[in-house]
Amino acid sequence: MYLKYYKNLTYWKKYLPFLPQKYQAQFETPNEAYWDWKTAKIHLDYKIKKTSKITVILIHGAGGNGRILSMFTSFLIANDINYYAPDNLGYGLTQLSNKRFVYDDWVDMLSDFTKYVIQKEDTLVVLIGMSVGGMLAYQVASRVKAVRGVIVTTFADPRDQDTMVAMSKNKFLGTVGLQLGKTFKVVSDGIWVPIKWLCKLNLMSRDPQFSKIFMEDKHAGGILISMRFLRTFSTYQPAQSFDQFDTCPLLLIHPEKDDWTPFHLSKKNFDQLRVEKEVHLLKECGHAPIEVPGIFEMETQILQFLKKVL
Numbered sequence: 492m493y494l495k496y497y498k499n500l501t502y503w504k505k506y507l508p509f510l511p512q513k514y515q516a517q518f519e520t521p522n523e524a525y526w527d528w529k530t531a532k533i534h535l536d537y538k539i540k541k542t543s544k545i546t547v548i549l550i551h552g553a554g555g556n557g558r559i560l561s562m563f564t565s566f567l568i569a570n571d572i573n574y575y576a577p578d579n580l581g582y583g584l585t586q587l588s589n590k591r592f593v594y595d596d597w598v599d600m601l602s603d604f605t606k607y608v609i610q611k612e613d614t615l616v617v618l619i620g621m622s623v624g625g626m627l628a629y630q631v632a633s634r635v636k637a638v639r640g641v642i643v644t645t646f647a648d649p650r651d652q653d654t655m656v657a658m659s660k661n662k663f664l665g666t667v668g669l670q671l672g673k674t675f676k677v678v679s680d681g682i683w684v685p686i687k688w689l690c691k692l693n694l695m696s697r698d699p700q701f702s703k704i705f706m707e708d709k710h711a712g713g714i715l716i717s718m719r720f721l722r723t724f725s726t727y728q729p730a731q732s733f734d735q736f737d738t739c740p741l742l743l744i745h746p747e748k749d750d751w752t753p754f755h756l757s758k759k760n761f762d763q764l765r766v767e768k769e770v771h772l773l774k775e776c777g778h779a780p781i782e783v784p785g786i787f788e789m790e791t792q793i794l795q796f797l798k799k800v801l
Contacts, residue, residue: 495534496534503558506705519538523535527604528604531588532586534629535562537574538573540571544801545616546608547616548601549564549619550627550631551575552623552624553623554705554714555647555712558583559711563781563795576600577604577711580668581714582714592720598727602631602634603636609637617639617641617694617800618640618641619642621779626648632736635738641741643744644745644755645745650726654757657753658754692712694778701779732763738766740767742792743795745773746776748775752778769796771788
């Protein structure tokens, strides 16, 4: 199996100019490796300092990859915080021998990887999920009790019809189309379509040029997605309900002007949590929080939360 590395690619560098000068200046190209999981080879971006007392696992959503998140959170290593940023199944440079994966496999893989990091690194481990990766981080933490904290930019539940309507390209896809996929799964599960046909990737950012670059990225928003994955994504049941979740504290740092997954979709799930929790709206930020001052607020909130975990 031929393994690719971001160091030999250039497309990902198109995202950097959209970030504040501070982030561009302090960005250090991550180390890269592959981690074997079942028959897949999971690509990892990572930065490790032996002096660190905490390790963060960056979790992307249904249209990103680990390299993009590495650029958003370059401040971590500058503050002596380790991180790993895996490419999930079907995204980035992760290599698959079997493409019949379902959303459950996403949760399984990240749960196993989290356990691996906890055993490997002599540090506390916190999950940071961006976009759909927020709910994914929660789902992993509901299974892996050694996780010490969860940070999410959105907390929308795909089982909720209002959420699927908001995420889908149009109302028909989010209601009737989704139901047809569940009813006729024997036929529809094997269909693969561009994810940008199904989701409002044009709302990934408030900057149309950023969204365009994202949608054309063959390792992110330009990938194909199976109807099997979409069906299982919209029906996945977490190990714990929101009001039963007891693993760790949770911080919601939601973009203030997220037109794709508005705040109220996250709030109704966040309000059910009984663990220690905090919420902060990132000023002027769209779904991908690249705007000032919100992106700096995100950095501040993350660092303060990690300090509390320590």
